[in-house]
Amino acid sequence: MAEKILMKGNEAIAISAIRNGVDGYFGYPITPQSEVMETLMKEKPWETTGMVVLQAESETSSINMIYGGASCGKKVMTSSSSPGISLMCEGISYIAGAELPCVVVDVMRGGPGLGTIQPSQSDYNQIVKGGGHGDYHNIVLAPASAQDMYDFVDWGFDLAFKYRTPVVILADGIIGQMMEKVEMHPMKPRRTDAEILEAAPWATTGKPAGRERNIITSLSLDADIQERFNRKLKGKYEIIEENEVKFSEYMTEDAEYVFVAFGCSSRICEAVVDELRAEGIKAGLLRPITLYPFPFKEIERLSKQVKSMMSIELNLGQMVHDVRLAVNGACPVGFYGRQGGNIYTPEEIVSEFKKFNGLA
Amino acid sequence: MTGHKQMKDMSISIEEIKKPENRIYGKPSLLTDNVMHYCPGCSHGTVHKLVAEVIEEMGIQDKTVGICPVGCSVFAYNYIDIDWQEAAHGRAPALATATKRLCPDKYVFTYQGDGDLASIGTAEIIHACGRGENIVVIFINNGIYGMTGGQMAPTTLIGMKTSTTPYGRDPKLNGFPLVIADMIAHLDGTAYITRQSVHTAPAARKAKNAIRKAFEYSQKGIGLSFVEIVSTCNSGWKLTPVDANKWMVENMFKKYPIGDIKDILK
Numbered sequence A: 001m002a003e004k005i006l007m008k009g010n011e012a013i014a015i016s017a018i019r020n021g022v023d024g025y026f027g028y029p030i031t032p033q034s035e036v037m038e039t040l041m042k043e044k045p046w047e048t049t050g051m052v053v054l055q056a057e058s059e060t061s062s063i064n065m066i067y068g069g070a071s072c073g074k075k076v077m078t079s080s081s082s083p084g085i086s087l088m089c090e091g092i093s094y095i096a097g098a099e100l101p102c103v104v105v106d107v108m109r110g111g112p113g114l115g116t117i118q119p120s121q122s123d124y125n126q127i128v129k130g131g132g133h134g135d136y137h138n139i140v141l142a143p144a145s146a147q148d149m150y151d152f153v154d155w156g157f158d159l160a161f162k163y164r165t166p167v168v169i170l171a172d173g174i175i176g177q178m179m180e181k182v183e184m185h186p187m188k189p190r191r192t193d194a195e196i197l198e199a200a201p202w203a204t205t206g207k208p209a210g211r212e213r214n215i216i217t218s219l220s221l222d223a224d225i226q227e228r229f230n231r232k233l234k235g236k237y238e239i240i241e242e243n244e245v246k247f248s249e250y251m252t253e254d255a256e257y258v259f260v261a262f263g264c265s266s267r268i269c270e271a272v273v274d275e276l277r278a279e280g281i282k283a284g285l286l287r288p289i290t291l292y293p294f295p296f297k298e299i300e301r302l303s304k305q306v307k308s309m310m311s312i313e314l315n316l317g318q319m320v321h322d323v324r325l326a327v328n329g330a331c332p333v334g335f336y337g338r339q340g341g342n343i344y345t346p347e348e349i350v351s352e353f354k355k356f357n358g359l360a
Numbered sequence B: 001m002t003g004h005k006q007m008k009d010m011s012i013s014i015e016e017i018k019k020p021e022n023r024i025y026g027k028p029s030l031l032t033d034n035v036m037h038y039c040p041g042c043s044h045g046t047v048h049k050l051v052a053e054v055i056e057e058m059g060i061q062d063k064t065v066g067i068c069p070v071g072c073s074v075f076a077y078n079y080i081d082i083d084w085q086e087a088a089h090g091r092a093p094a095l096a097t098a099t100k101r102l103c104p105d106k107y108v109f110t111y112q113g114d115g116d117l118a119s120i121g122t123a124e125i126i127h128a129c130g131r132g133e134n135i136v137v138i139f140i141n142n143g144i145y146g147m148t149g150g151q152m153a154p155t156t157l158i159g160m161k162t163s164t165t166p167y168g169r170d171p172k173l174n175g176f177p178l179v180i181a182d183m184i185a186h187l188d189g190t191a192y193i194t195r196q197s198v199h200t201a202p203a204a205r206k207a208k209n210a211i212r213k214a215f216e217y218s219q220k221g222i223g224l225s226f227v228e229i230v231s232t233c234n235s236g237w238k239l240t241p242v243d244a245n246k247w248m249v250e251n252m253f254k255k256y257p258i259g260d261i262k263d264i265l266k
């Protein structure tokens, strides 16, 4: 039996980074995710695995440290929350443009501006649709438990290196702060220099005689070259959309009504489904685990079986646009959200659901 | 006609000149054959050559990672045959920080202009200095934004005309020049700070020695080494290469005097 330890979602990120052979973490404090760096500093992984941990002077700097570390073929990650992620968007765009792998954890809080320090899901558009400038995507993973926080670090790096692209773990203040039992998987050692050369032959590790110099750049002044590159990225995104969609379903098999919710909202919606089922209403839940790529096909399939769908989000209605795209008019699509760090109760959602469906 | 004939008689054949023992000058092997995009007279090309020579002479090509800035030297990676990372505007010291910390045996240097380092990238350079990162910073101070067409830089001299100070830099409107090398000399994390130029052969030789020293210091674990090169941007300054050199000596050197500013091993 693998060991299970009670910890916060944020702590799970830190412990997972150490145990999964991450080479470097660079971050800047911000609520509600400061425990990530605090845990790393307390654990002192540089004395055990050799992992580098550094507090940067800003999120602008920490993401550019990620750019530098990723350029060396290292597994590097950072974490922040909404205002800090906004600062990082410049760097994330460059990382996407230079085709570098990295993992960024965004523990969302309410915005815009300085907003609140309470949980929110209001950066869906920012992260899922891009964030920085230019035609690019992040792969976006939406954890719903402390265990997910732990597991998605390793999964994130697998995807990041497979596709040479930034991966964002899009969590929220609830997932970051809540304590749950987390199962520790066996330790993975950090990669050796030889393994890095094999996994990342493009990395800037110092040019030996006999190979071309490695250049990490996102620059091309020639319009045709840039267009060719954009199309290459598009090709990569198509492969990601084809192969990496992940979602989970709860009671959808015979469902007449389906909720779509990610992260902490999906946990709450499970309770909603249970309540409605207890009343004899056939409700179900689709939880997108990857937000990009988004489970368009599955939602489309369900939309043909149900009377209606409802997107439940801690924002003013962001993912609901993707749900509507998937549904494409096949059934009515409702939305319910709370903002500013307020969180819905299952009862509140049940009542909004009934209003929307004329069942009250 | 007679003169021409005489010269011909005295001349040695090209085959003779090409013999290695007769060569007194050569292109460093680490400079690629790509045609440089720099304007004739620009300091960037000379500094590239010095950096290439130092890396070659130290035999560290396979251990060196360079970080290019955004500025006219954004394409430095086309000219020096080493591994390069191209940073976002001003962020090179952050890339270098992670590169050096994750690969401590490597020689890591940034190559940055004054807009890049002294304006948009002030936080990155100051904190890399503050943390005492064991990296080399080559700082090309030409008092102007060369790449974007000659706008004012933080280092532009008072009275100097640029495309955004068409009547000359006025401190009431534009503030005063930043003297970065002197500022960072106060920080405990810096090991070696020097200001050089490359407008004459002796100056270039001194600059090369400074660059070499900076590279050597970066492996001693004693902090950041910073080589400022007071440079010309004859296109931005709208001067011929010769006049630009003269103008630099007469004006830039007053605000940015040449010489070592700090050396903690001395």
Ligand SMILES: Cc1ncc(C[n+]2csc(CCOP(=O)(O)OP(=O)(O)O)c2C)c(N)n1
Binding pocket: B069, B070, B071, B072, B073, B089, B112, B113, B114, B115, B116, B117, B140, B142, B144, B145, B146, B147, B148, B153, B233
């Ligand atoms: C974020 C951002 N802002 C502005 C620019 C435009 N830009 C490109 S180079 C440059 C100034 C470069 O000047 P300097 O660093 O002095 O280099 P030089 O060309 O003089 O060598 C600017 C403002 C940019 N590329 N990115």
Ligand code: SF4
Binding pocket: B037, B038, B039, B041, B042, B043, B044, B072, B142, B146, B147, B232, B233, B234, B235, B236
């Ligand atoms: S614009 Fe100025 S800095 Fe740029 S290449 Fe020309 S002379 Fe050099």
Ligand SMILES: [Mg+2]
Binding pocket: B071, B113, B114, B115, B140, B141, B142, B143, B144, B145, B146, B153
């Ligand atoms: Mg300049």
